[in-house]
Amino acid sequence: MIRLFNENRYERDAVSTPPNEGEIVSSLASVANRLPRISNEVQASGADLEARGVHAWFGSRHVLADVNLSFPAGRVTALIGPSGCGKSTFLRTLNRMHEFVPSAAMAGEVLLDGVDIYKQGTDVTKIRLKIGMVFQKPNPFPSMTIGENVLSGLKLAQIKRSNKEDLMEECLTRAGLWNEVKDRLNSHGGSLSGGQQQRLCIARALAVAPEVLLMDEPCSSLDPGSTLRIEETIRQLSQSVIVVIVTHNMQQAARVSDYTGFFLTEGGPGRLIEYAPTREIFSRPKDERTEAYVTGRFG
Amino acid sequence: MAQILPLQIPVPTPKKPWKPAPIAMIPDLLILVGAFLVADATVALTGFKGKLAIFFLFALYSTLGSMALAFFRRGATAMSNAMATSMAYLSIALVALPLFSVLLTVVSRGRHALRLNTFTQDMAATQPDAPFSQGGALHAILGTTVLVILATVISVPIGVLTGLYLTEVKGRAETLIRFLVQAMSGVPSIVAGLFIYAVWITGGHGGFSGFSGAVALSILMLPTVARTAEEVLKLIPNDLREAGVALGGTQWRTVVMVVLPAARSGLITATVLGVARVAGETAPLLLTIFGTTAKHFNPFVGPMSALPLYIFQLLETGLNVAISRAWTGALVLLILVSVLFTLARFVGGRVKS
Incomplete structure (x- = not known):
């Protein structure tokens, strides 16, 4: 039995022997079962995000078909699936980043607190203020110091706020970075390691107090230590923020999420194959394709 | 092997909901037309004279108008955005107008002497004041x-x-x-x-x-x-x-x-x-x-x-x-x-x- 969780539970990246699939299923299930279920019970802020019948296209290529998902308050949702299945595209439809691609088109509704964010006349900047995003590659603004990076959202959105120092400390603390950077807030973001940069990006996203935080494979280029910190941050955030995380790392999905959605494309557009509480996805998936994926038989 | 086919749902038509609907653009259009008319009126009624005055007054009025529109639609923060957008459009107009003017002048004056022989003959045996049907470039x-x-x-x-x-x-x-x-x-x-x-x-x-x-x-x-x-x-x-x-x-x-x-x-x-x-x-x-x-x-x-x-x-x-x-x-x-x-x-x- 491989040890996914031990006392030093994030050492799992060091596990190198390929386990057989039966072991993975059972170990993932046990991981999911042992997780503290904090966020299901906590009914935090009233925000709530829902995707209804979302389709997405790039040019004439239909990449995402009919996704219906709701993200209630205080819940971490993981989106898993092989590359090219449309999960990142779906994530980007949730805060209107999809339209940045000139050939992009979509159909369906995304409701934030019951209001379609794609409704005509919606102020898209306000939507993105409420629905923050952390990208796959850490992207601190190179021309700003660490401190300025954290507060950059306020400046970009022209939000006036007193006691900025407190906010800076709070956000950096929540992102698990405060102790490492408190003595060099005036140095540039580029001087940080990759993991620190990503936590800086999370702190930056938190500073504008979003209701939803979308994370697109935030740990894909990070070391286990940084991954651990970011996962802890996600668990903490889930009490006040809706978190949606796209990840290729199934153990990560098992560790941080309450619900998991599995996306897959079978030639055509990507679809949501199964959506269930995370422990069910990993212990008794209903769809055989989900089972094949979580046991590592393909994808 | 029994494979459950996914329920066939008709695929909706792709839309670009982020593009403003034509009807929503009417106020923007009205502002442009209004700015032009008011600029025209200003030139007619005050000391300002000439086409250049019309252009700059139009620039001023349309910028102010689109800023006001942005304020009504989205509040104060959208105003500076509207101003920058408006300035960008006016700047390209300022760059493009002289360019088109030069282009137009060259075409309108150059076409008189343009003949097929422009491309087939030289000026070796032709005086510069010979008719256009002789000689070329x-x-x-x-x-x-x-x-x-x-x-x-x-x-x-x-x-x-x-x-x-x-x-x-x-x-x-x-x-x-x-x-x-x-x-x-x-x-x-x-x-x-x-x-x-x-x-x-x-x-x-x-x-x-x-x-x-x-x-x-x-x-x-x-x-x-x-x-x-x-x-x-x-x-x-x-x-x-x-x-x-x-x-x-x-x-x-x-x-x-x-x-x-x-x-x-x-x-x-x-x-x-x-x-x-x-x-x-x-x-x-x-x-x-x-x-x-x-x-x-x-x-x-x-x-x-x-x-x-x-x-x-x-x-x-x-x-x-x-x-x-x-x-x-x-x-x-x-x-x-x-x-x-x-x-x-x-x-x-x-x-x-």
Whole structure:
């Protein structure tokens, strides 16, 4: 039995022997079962995000078909699936980043607190203020110091706020970075390691107090230590923020999420194959394709 | 094997809900029309006079109007956005208007003398004041084509290699070279011509010839190509160079196989900018190719003509007919340059796709 969780539970990246699939299923299930279920019970802020019948296209290529998902308050949702299945595209439809691609088109509704964010006349900047995003590659603004990076959202959105120092400390603390950077807030973001940069990006996203935080494979280029910190941050955030995380790392999905959605494309557009509480996805998936994926038989 | 087919749901039509609906654009349109009318009225009723006044008043009113509209729609923060957008549009109008005006003037004045024989005959046996049905600009078209091609052949390899020195080799003289290239781009074009005249022609290395002119043009073209190439090569991510070297390639092989192809479209831009810099130059040619009225193919021996020089020499005569021919020369030069640029884009873009 491989040890996914031990006392030093994030050492799992060091596990190198390929386990057989039966072991993975059972170990993932046990991981999911042992997780503290904090966020299901906590009914935090009233925000709530829902995707209804979302389709997405790039040019004439239909990449995402009919996704219906709701993200209630205080819940971490993981989106898993092989590359090219449309999960990142779906994530980007949730805060209107999809339209940045000139050939992009979509159909369906995304409701934030019951209001379609794609409704005509919606102020898209306000939507993105409420629905923050952390990208796959850490992207601190190179021309700003660490401190300025954290507060950059306020400046970009022209939000006036007193006691900025407190906010800076709070956000950096929540992102698990405060102790490492408190003595060099005036140095540039580029001087940080990759993991620190990503936590800086999370702190930056938190500073504008979003209701939803979308994370697109935030740990894909990070070391286990940084991954651990970011996962802890996600668990903490889930009490006040809706978190949606796209990840290729199934153990990560098992560790941080309450619900998991599995996306897959079978030639055509990507679809949501199964959506269930995370422990069910990993212990008794209903769809055989989900089972094949979580046991590592393909994808 | 029983596979459950997913329930077939009709696929909705793709939409772009982020594009404002036409009906939502009506207020924006009304503001533009209103701004124009009010600007017109201001000019009619106050001391302001002329088309320029209308334009600037329209700019002011439409900016204020769109800011007000943005304020009503989205509040104070959207106002500055509306202002910047409006300014950007007005700026391109300010840039495009004179350009179109020049283009229109060249076309409208140049078309009178434009005949088929413009492209098939030279001026060797024709007086400048002969009717338009006689003579043409063929010698000048040939000359410009030969000169531009020669200048490109000389300066693009040197320019790109200079760019490579600055970005890939990063030798000791990097700062000095960059400084020199920058200083070179400030050289007045007639000085380039004088330089070749003094060093090459009076130095006894060669007479007036197309080649002398091409070298003079290369002096002007080189800094543009080198600086642009450097900027473009700087944008190529270092990962690519590392990947090439890590596969066992030498620096040169990596540059040829990885870096230059990645910078391809940018390097074509560098070439196009360089050609644009020299295609219309007259001054350096006066002292190097001298000018002639007959077709002349050999760029290494004897005077040649070129379109800018053709225009200049016709204008000097002061005759109305000759001036019309000169406008036609300008039109032909515009056409020729457009054809060259289109060709460059076509040749450059073809391999990529």
